Amino acid sequence: MDINDHIESPLKLKISFNKLLEQYESLSKSDDVFVATKAKQVLKIGTDFPELKNGFSDVSILKKREKEISAILHDTFSPLLTKNEIKTASVPFHNLIFNASERFKNIIKTAGDHFRLEIKNMPQDDMYIIACTIILNFCYGYNLNLRRPFYYEIPNAQGVLHYYKILYNADFCEIIPTDKAKKITKEDYEELLDNFDNVSLWKEKFPQNSYTFKGFVISNIFDVTDDQSISNIKSSLIVDDTCMDENFSESFHDIFSSLLGIQDLKVGFSIFNKEENAFERVYGIGANSFLINNEDTKKCADSLCKWSYNRLLKENKNFSVSDVDKIYELSKGKAPHIATLHQQGIKSAIFAPIANDSGLMGILEIISYKPQVLNSINANKLVDVMPFIVSAVERSNNEEENLIEAIIQQECTSIHPSVSWKFKQAARKFLIESQRNKENKPAFSKIAFENVYPLFGQIDVKGSSNARNQATKKDLALQLSLVDKVLNNIPQDEKLPIYEQLKFQIEVFNSEIKNDFKVDTEHQITTFFKHEVEPLFIFFSDKKNFAKAAIEDYFSKVDNNLGVIYYYRKNYDETIALINKNMSALLDEKQVRAQAMYPHFFERFKTDGVEHNMYIGESITKEESFNAIYLYNLRLWQLQVMYEMENYFYQNQHEYPIGLDVASMILVFNQPLSIRFRMDEKQFDVDGTYNARYEVVKKRVDKAFIKGTEERVTQKGKMSIIYSQKEDEVEYLKYVHFMQSKNMFDDDVEILELQDLQGVTGLKAIRVSMIYQKNEGDQKTFYTYDDLMKEIKA
Incomplete structure (x- = not known):
């Protein structure tokens, strides 16, 4: 077997002791008789067995000349230190070891029969390139420092991994070019300096087996487990x-x-x-x-x-x-x-x-x-x-x-990513000024954006106040009936006139719930439960033996934290919360795509439904890239997403604890305005008196009536688009017609005039019925609001 088999390298390896024998050549002339005699004995081995000097690659010679090689390496591997030193003789870039100290042999033996010794941090491509750099050093005098620490990882008897660092002694090596070797010019060297990772280039300059390596290396190995760990x-x-x-x-x-x-x-x-x-x-x-x-x-x-x-x-x-x-x-x-x-x-x-x-x-x-x-x-x-x-x-x-700050910013403040650059800019300026003038604290710069176009939309739960009142009435009536049940279970001989008065109070409260429910009725009845009913029932439980089942039933239905029955109101609150969660999640998901179309400011709020504000313009994007087409695109996107949100709501209405309706509305504002971040409120608001008109309309318009009627403009099953300018009407009618072609809107388009709001006149509305879509198998079915209600109730 040849040591060069299955190895790709620019070096053709030959084990040789020529350089070591040259050292003994000098020692043979020493004045020290003992040293000179020993050196002559070693030189005789080299003369008697010339292959040890000339070099060989046949592995079998290592076994055949084991005794002679051991004699040549006797001084290098001192018997006195063999049980302490970790030392080997080998050839570079090869796992072949032909001489080793006793301690090294014991370490390998302890590792087990299945252990295979190999250098852990020597990638194959790096091995070729490192061999090339050694040639550059040996043959061309380029001092390339590519010394990297190499390690063995060897387990001990208990299986615990130890790390051993390898230090090479290359004093007994020589590298000789063959006829395959290419002359390396200064230009070649400079090209290689910038191309360490280009193994193909190195192989081109240093073809395989184009140089002969003669010699061997001594590896001095040290246990560095602590340091490496x-x-x-x-x-x-x-x-x-x-x-x-x-x-x-x-x-x-x-x-x-x-x-x-x-x-x-x-x-x-x-x-x-x-x-x-x-x-x-x-x-x-x-x-x-x-x-x-x-x-x-x-x-x-x-x-x-x-x-x-x-x-x-x-x-x-x-x-x-x-x-x-x-x-x-x-x-x-x-x-x-x-x-x-x-x-x-x-x-x-x-x-x-x-x-x-x-x-x-x-x-x-x-x-x-x-x-x-x-x-x-x-x-x-x-x-x-x-x-x-x-x-x-x-x-x-x-x-x-x-990360916590980022989450707080995302979840709890209005600093949207589209405008964060402005805040960072102001914060950096604030920091620099603070460092320059440590005595006087500078003011934080005003955060404002001029000439931005606003977009506002909301999906509002219709009749939410009435639904909340109805839930409250049902809870209070149920609790009053449970109190009445307890009072009816009082034995005749235990009855007192005060109990008759309590029953009378219950009748009065029931009448108010049915016929005259006022703002403070809920508070009065809750106070009655807390201060008059519950102390009495606790007294009955502790001191009396009657109505125990009815009292237990009462307290089992009363919420421990609130002290009242919270069943119908809980259904209402959970419905509102779930509507907000689902609508917000859908809107947030769609927003990712909208931001990719063109960056803009976005914020949403959860009320009895979901509202959102958007602002788009040059000052927000900080680049000269804004065009009116991006505004028109965002308006169409908003209209489509509002439709999708309402369609999603009705298709999943069965998931909500109680059945509620929603109404969608978009406010169109024709002129650009300025917005400013209000530090005290931690949110953006319009800047300037003129722009305040937009905020007034935004807060009041969903309650506006159609002119000359008592009908509100926002209605369930319909999309309402509020505007004031003729060009807005023309623009949005185009969007409505486009969405009609997609079976999203019906054909009953209305153009309505609205009654004047306080300080605001001339508002109009486009109102159109939605057609709700539902996938059934591979087919889409389409419903008007009335069709959908019949389908849901069927």
């Missing part, structure tokens, strides 16, 4: 994506096993919540918490005894439990952390505080299911790794704060 921990923590990987914790088990030299360790983490004085489980990294036994959260005082609490939280020092079972017996199971470990079958553990100058941030937990393997002695090895863990947790905390 620390480096692996550091690397794992530096990479953000790794820290969020579900496999992150599993890799930590192996790293800490290598660091501490203990097999089958488990690593856990828990977060310290300072505000709650509690430990919390870490999610997203596949980590357990052995301290709180995977509960979501647990108070520190319930997790630790007094001593361990002070040790971790006050002193910020680690502690170990080398024998859990023993301590559990001594403490009689009263130490919370010991009891928790014992419950999980853990036999030894180390708890290390992850703390900085501001105090505790979390706990690193290392556990074993074997006693005494974790203790206060090997806990000291954590000193070198904790700074990296602390830094990673600090970074994670900062990222979490930023």
Whole structure:
């Protein structure tokens, strides 16, 4: 077998001891008789067996000349150090080893029969290029520093992975060009400098087997398990994506096993919540918490005894439990952390505080299911790794704060991504001015956008106030009937005149609910339940033996928090909440596509339905790209999405606890206006007196009546488009006709004049019935509002 078989390399390998024999040539002339004699003996071996000097690639010669090779390498591999040094003789870029120290042999033997020795961080392509750079150094004098640390990963008898760093001694090597070698010019060298990753180029300049390598390398190997484990921990923590990987914790088990030299360790983490004085489980990294036994959260005082609490939280020092079972017996199971470990079958553990100058941030937990393997002695090895863990947790905390801020901004404020650049610009200016003038705090710049076109739309629940009142009446009437039932169960001999007065009060309240329900009626009846009925029923339960079933029935139906029956109102509230949730989700989903068409400001509000504002214009996009076509496109998009939202609502109306109707309305404002972010209200509003007219119309128009009638412009089953200018009417009639062609609107288009609002005159409306669509198999069916109601009720 030839050592060059199945290897792609610019170097044709030959094992040779020529360079070593040249060293002995010099030593043979030494004045030291012992040294000279020994050197002559080695040189005689080279003379007697010329293949050892000239070089060979036949692996069988290694076995055939094993004794002679060992004699030549006798000084290099001293018998006195063979059990201490980890050392090999080999050829480069090859796993073939032909001489090794006893310690190296024992390490390989311990690893097991199935272990295969190979350099872990040597990619195949890199191997070829590295060989080329060695040729550039040896043959052309270009000092290219490509020294990288190479490692072996070898398990010990317990299966714990050890890391061994390899340092090469290349004193006994020579590289000779063959007739295949191409002359490397300065231009070639400069081209290669910028093309390390281009393996094809390197192969072109250095063809396979175009140089001969004669010699061997000595590998001096060192156990760097501690250093490499620390480096692996550091690397794992530096990479953000790794820290969020579900496999992150599993890799930590192996790293800490290598660091501490203990097999089958488990690593856990828990977060310290300072505000709650509690430990919390870490999610997203596949980590357990052995301290709180995977509960979501647990108070520190319930997790630790007094001593361990002070040790971790006050002193910020680690502690170990080398024998859990023993301590559990001594403490009689009263130490919370010991009891928790014992419950999980853990036999030894180390708890290390992850703390900085501001105090505790979390706990690193290392556990074993074997006693005494974790203790206060090997806990000291954590000193070198904790700074990296602390830094990673600090970074994670900062990222979490930023994420929380981003969520708050997205969910709780009106700073839409389309305008965030303006806020960042103002914040950067504020920061610079603050740093320049630390004595006087600068004012935050005004955030405003001029010449933007507004769009407003809403889907409102029709008759929501009446529906809420009806739900309230039903709840109150039901509760009054339950009170009356209890009073009717009072025995004759227990009846008092005051009970007759209570029954009379119930009749009065029932009459008010049916005939004269006022603003304060609900409050009066609720007060009656709280102050007159409930104390009496509690007295009956404690002191009397009658009406117990009726009283239990009463209290079982009364909401514990509200003190009243909350059944019909709950159905109403849940219906409104579900309508808002579903409509908002659909609108948000459609908005993603709209933003991709052309960026614009967008905000929505949940009321008894869903409202949304949009503003589009040059000042928002910050680029010279705005055209009126984007405004017209957004108006059509809004009309289509409003239709889709209402169509979606009615097709899914069966999911809501109670049946309600909605009405859709769009407000068209012809002229551009200015908007300004109001810092006190944390939202955008129109800027200037003239523009305020838009806000007035927006707030009042859905309650407007058709001129000369008592009919409101917004009606269930119809889309209402409010406007004031003729050109808006022409534009939106085009959109309506387009959507009629899509079977979205009916043919009953109305042009209506509206009664004047306070300070606003000349409003008109296009109103058209919607045709609701429903997929049935491969066919679409179409309904008017009346058809749909019949279908739903059928």
